[in-house]
Amino acid sequence: MAEPLIRFSHVRKAFGPKTIYRDLNLDIFPGETLTVMGGSGVGKSVMLKLLIRLLDVDGGSVSFHGEEITRMSEREIGGVRRRIAMLFQGGALFDSISVGENVAYGLREHFRDTMSEQQIAERVDWALSLVGLPKIEAMRPADLSGGMKKRVGLARAIAVQPEVLLYDEPTTGLDPINTERINHLIRGLKKALNVTSIVVTHDMKSAFSISDRMAMVVRGEIIAVGTPDDFSRSKDPRVADFINGTAPVTEDVETLLRA
Numbered sequence: 542m543a544e545p546l547i548r549f550s551h552v553r554k555a556f557g558p559k560t561i562y563r564d565l566n567l568d569i570f571p572g573e574t575l576t577v578m579g580g581s582g583v584g585k586s587v588m589l590k591l592l593i594r595l596l597d598v599d600g601g602s603v604s605f606h607g608e609e610i611t612r613m614s615e616r617e618i619g620g621v622r623r624r625i626a627m628l629f630q631g632g633a634l635f636d637s638i639s640v641g642e643n644v645a646y647g648l649r650e651h652f653r654d655t656m657s658e659q660q661i662a663e664r665v666d667w668a669l670s671l672v673g674l675p676k677i678e679a680m681r682p683a684d685l686s687g688g689m690k691k692r693v694g695l696a697r698a699i700a701v702q703p704e705v706l707l708y709d710e711p712t713t714g715l716d717p718i719n720t721e722r723i724n725h726l727i728r729g730l731k732k733a734l735n736v737t738s739i740v741v742t743h744d745m746k747s748a749f750s751i752s753d754r755m756a757m758v759v760r761g762e763i764i765a766v767g768t769p770d771d772f773s774r775s776k777d778p779r780v781a782d783f784i785n786g787t788a789p790v791t792e793d794v795e796t797l798l799r800a
């Protein structure tokens with residue numbers, strides 16, 4: 542098997558008395574789409590944030606291309622954030638600037654000295670076309686539907702041509718048609734850009750339609766990693782309950798309080 546592109550190894554993370562990860566171990570390989578699943582509040586978004594150092598680990602190691610992220614300087618982590626782009630929940634667009642400026646945002650942040658205005662405009666056009674929204678640069682985020690906002694957020698993430706895309710709940714709040722549109726885009730971008738993706742989602746249908754592999758987080762650890770087929774055949778009741786959407790009868794009070 543190829544070397545992992547990203548490796549979480551024995552990661553620990555707590556907020557005050559609340560332990561989120563006691564021993565997180567996960568490898569992500571180049572070019573794959575890996576979906577992270579788990580109940581509300583288990584720490585799926587925290588995992589993405591640890592990777593780009595929006596949060597710091599308490600212990601353990603996080604590496605990208607074999608380089609230790611937890612010990613990088615601010616300048617080095619800036620370089621990683623250019624190569625690992627995050628699509629935040631809801632698209633997280635700035636309402637006060639145009640769609641075009643929103644998509645150009647990361648380009649201005651990371652390539653200010655190397656890209657001309659013309660190149661930036663061309664890249665914005667390229668990214669908006671890839672998400673199926675060409676020529677809407679002049680529109681305002683307030684004029685877009687929820688599905689369009691997510692796609693513009695995705696255009697902003699891909700504009701920097703990252704190696705890795707992190708999707709935080711990309712289909713939450715969307716109707717079935719827009720959900721399928723986003724799933725289709727995630728699959729298409731993987732093919733078109735050969736990008737590695739980590740997707741956090743509650744949406745099982747989405748997870749099964751986009752994933753090469755899936756990982757499930759329960760109480761501070763990954764309890765299962767495998768292909769969608771492995772997951773659908775899993776005998777682990779925690780996995781089966783989750784993917785079938787049935788209330789876990791084994792769930793204890795601690796888990797309920799954490800939700």
Ligand SMILES: Nc1ncnc2c1ncn2[C@@H]1O[C@H](COP(=O)(O)OP(=O)(O)OP(=O)(O)O)[C@@H](O)[C@H]1O
Nearest residue numbers: 556561579580581582583584585586587588741743
């Ligand atoms: N910066 C922070 N400070 C304190 N607590 C935090 C912080 N970020 C996250 N948490 C807590 O960590 C836990 C995990 O949060 P996270 O957002 O990763 O959950 P999640 O698994 O993505 O859940 P959901 O599916 O509901 O979005 C939550 O209880 C949250 O309140």
